[in-house]
Amino acid sequence: ADDPLITEVQPWAQSFGDGVDATPYGMPIEYESDVVRRNVEWLTADTISSINFTPIHALDGTITPQGCAFERHHSGAIDLPKEDYRLMINGLVDTPLVFTYADLERFPRENHVYFCECAANTGMEWAGAQLNGAQFTHGMIHNMEYSGIPLRTLLNEAGLDAAGDLADKWVFVEGADASSNGRSIPMVKALDDVLVAFKANGEALRKEHGYPVRLVVPGWEGNMWVKWLRRVEVMDGPVESREETSKYTDVLEDGTARKWTWEMDAKSVVTSPSPQAPITHGKGPLVITGLAWSGRGSITRVDVSLDGGKNWQEARLAAPGTDKALTRFYLDHDWQGEEMLLQSRAHDSTGYVQPTKNQLREMRGLNSIYHNNGIQTWWVRETGEAENVEVS
Amino acid sequence: DTLGLGRPATEAEIKAWDLDVRPDGRGLPPGSGSVADGEELFVDYCSVCHGVFAEGVDNWPELAGGDDTLADEDPVKTVGSYWPYLSTAWDYVHRSMPYGNAQSLTHDEVYAIVAYILYSNFLVEDDFVLSHENFLEVEMPNADGFIVDDRAETEYPVFSTAPCMTDCKDSVEITMRARVLDVTPEDDSAAAPAPEPEVTQAAAPAGPDPELVAAGEKVFKRCAACHQVGEGAQNRVGPVLTGIVGQPAGAVADFRYSKALEERAEEGLIWDAETLKAFLAKPKEFLPRNKMSFPGLRKDEDLAAIVAFLQAQE
Incomplete structure (x- = not known):
């Protein structure tokens, strides 16, 4: 039959659209209004100290738009004008220094794309399948291009002779918000790839991501990426702050806990089809896609299984994996309406292969909360609907 | 360099x-x-x-x-x-x-x-x-309960072998379903649109100055960690403040007030514009030993704005 959208003249083909002054800063068109961050209310006591989730089921490519990139605050997202911003470097340095935002803009800067994943991403799934949607199971992640100054540049500006042997030294980093969220980072990492960033995806950081300045700690758990960064102290040991003792430590089955579990291991998830992104087009060509990442290097390969891990095939990487950044993968499939148990399995440049959830549970028990990088399963029904399940 | x-x-x-x-x-x-x-x-x-x-x-x-x-x-x-x-x-x-x-x-x-x-x-x-x-x-009972991350020794070797690609298991059974627990938030994007708010034309400007109310809404952000207003407001660290202007002190249901505040309430303290401003300027001076841990608003315009905002919360 003739399609009236083609045979009849449509209003948008006849009259005007918006002028260039309609939206000086544009928002997504109204038809995409469901592509937003979401909160799981029962997780936390209060939205001021809480987390929401990136709608990864509805995004493609690898760069996360700032406007829907997950937020995690411990005392709310604060309003800190860049004119009022100060960064202090103190402790075991030759000269303790204070920088203004304008000072920071005068240092040589670099651009890097990195993922930031909360250590608790997928943490609700330790005891079994709980949340129905890739946004909720895997959405505590975003991936942005950061512009900023290597932390080592600022440490050198203050001078590290006073610190002596750097091998056993640390930096303590803290934010300007009421939680201050201090974390200790070994000097080796601080001097390696840590960035003091003030732009993301080309524009100023959003308030919820630490405007005007945040720390970027590539490959390491998101809690260390201190927002509203106000102080870096060179120290001869870790502070053992609340965020590195009572939180962000991983309780093992025997009750002992791992601490300093900073690195995010290789992980992947099929973002579509998935519970929030069912198949609606019937049989035939189907794009199966997802994201893979590793905090210890780059993604070299992703395998996809359609039958719950019995058989695997290599997916197509949209682009070669890069260091500590998201990689997009595709498996172009001819779907004949069969049930599928969709899984993905990431390989990284160290040779590490993403384990199953049961392999992790055998190592750690069920109480770790953090660092759950096990293989996810979506049960896709004949109807095209999908559900979060676990398989034998 | x-x-x-x-x-x-x-x-x-x-x-x-x-x-x-x-x-x-x-x-x-x-x-x-x-x-x-x-x-x-x-x-x-x-x-x-x-x-x-x-x-x-x-x-x-x-x-x-x-x-x-x-x-x-x-x-x-x-x-x-x-x-x-x-x-x-x-x-x-x-x-x-x-x-x-x-x-x-x-x-x-x-x-x-x-x-x-x-x-x-x-x-x-x-x-x-x-x-x-x-x-x-002071001895902390769990002082020895931590080990430094040992994944490099315990896990990485185990998880770094070439994986199986075909016929990796005999059978695959679904062992658990998220739907059984059903703790996923409802997607409200498909829900019916909220009804249009009823607009009533006030005959005379009886309420507080709308600009001042808007300014007060910003000031209220400093209160919002502890106090809620409006629909569905609940007592949190502090009591609900809907309708507080003109209300006797200590009258919000189910809130545990400090002794100091209860005593002043018994003496007949009413939260009007003047008492609220005095309290919010210097909480600890106006009401010694009360439990609101807020240092006070320094600027007169902030005090006027917050009272206007609270007046607008009926």
Whole structure:
């Protein structure tokens, strides 16, 4: 039959659209209004100290738009004008220094794309399948291009002779918000790839991501990426702050806990089809896609299984994996309406292969909360609907 | 090679920001506080979230109890059962608590609150006084409960072998479904649109100046950590403030007021524009020993704005 959208003249083909002054800063068109961050209310006591989730089921490519990139605050997202911003470097340095935002803009800067994943991403799934949607199971992640100054540049500006042997030294980093969220980072990492960033995806950081300045700690758990960064102290040991003792430590089955579990291991998830992104087009060509990442290097390969891990095939990487950044993968499939148990399995440049959830549970028990990088399963029904399940 | 950017930090600046306390006690300022004083402070400042006995309210963290539960199905991780260093508790209370009014406690108050948390975990007696001098003598039960990340030895070799690609298992069964638990938030994007608010044309401008109300809404952000207004508002650290202007003091249902406020309420205190401004300018002077841990609004225009905003909340 003739399609009236083609045979009849449509209003948008006849009259005007918006002028260039309609939206000086544009928002997504109204038809995409469901592509937003979401909160799981029962997780936390209060939205001021809480987390929401990136709608990864509805995004493609690898760069996360700032406007829907997950937020995690411990005392709310604060309003800190860049004119009022100060960064202090103190402790075991030759000269303790204070920088203004304008000072920071005068240092040589670099651009890097990195993922930031909360250590608790997928943490609700330790005891079994709980949340129905890739946004909720895997959405505590975003991936942005950061512009900023290597932390080592600022440490050198203050001078590290006073610190002596750097091998056993640390930096303590803290934010300007009421939680201050201090974390200790070994000097080796601080001097390696840590960035003091003030732009993301080309524009100023959003308030919820630490405007005007945040720390970027590539490959390491998101809690260390201190927002509203106000102080870096060179120290001869870790502070053992609340965020590195009572939180962000991983309780093992025997009750002992791992601490300093900073690195995010290789992980992947099929973002579509998935519970929030069912198949609606019937049989035939189907794009199966997802994201893979590793905090210890780059993604070299992703395998996809359609039958719950019995058989695997290599997916197509949209682009070669890069260091500590998201990689997009595709498996172009001819779907004949069969049930599928969709899984993905990431390989990284160290040779590490993403384990199953049961392999992790055998190592750690069920109480770790953090660092759950096990293989996810979506049960896709004949109807095209999908559900979060676990398989034998 | 340096660029000569930035300027030296002054001693006072470093002192103001360099507050962290180390496990060996470095960074602790001189001071002391007793369990008894700590209990009073805890009830006033902390119990709304953490419970009078530090047992935790709703989803807020429990700070006491949980002994010998770390190997259980659901470990209870409290200061007593889990935290390896007392310095962490002092540092955190000092820098980040009370929630919504961080860095408002004196050093002695922090010592007292930490002493009370220890007492509520049965780690000290009720006559205990914590100070910078005896700080390191307190034994934390789980001090030896941590190991440094050993994934490189225990996990990476196991998870770094070439994986199976075909016929990797005999059968695949679904063992668990998320739908059975059904804890996923509802997608409200498909829900019916909210009804248009009813617009009533006021005959005369009886209410507060709308501009002042808008300014007050911004000021209220400083109150919102503890107080809610509007539809669905609930008592939190502080009482609901809907309709507070013109209301007798201490009248919000189900809120535990301080003794100080209850006494003034009995004397007939009414929250009108004047009393509210006086209270919010200097809470501790207007109502000594009340439990609102807010230092006060310094600017007259902020006071006028917040009262206008509260007036608009009916």
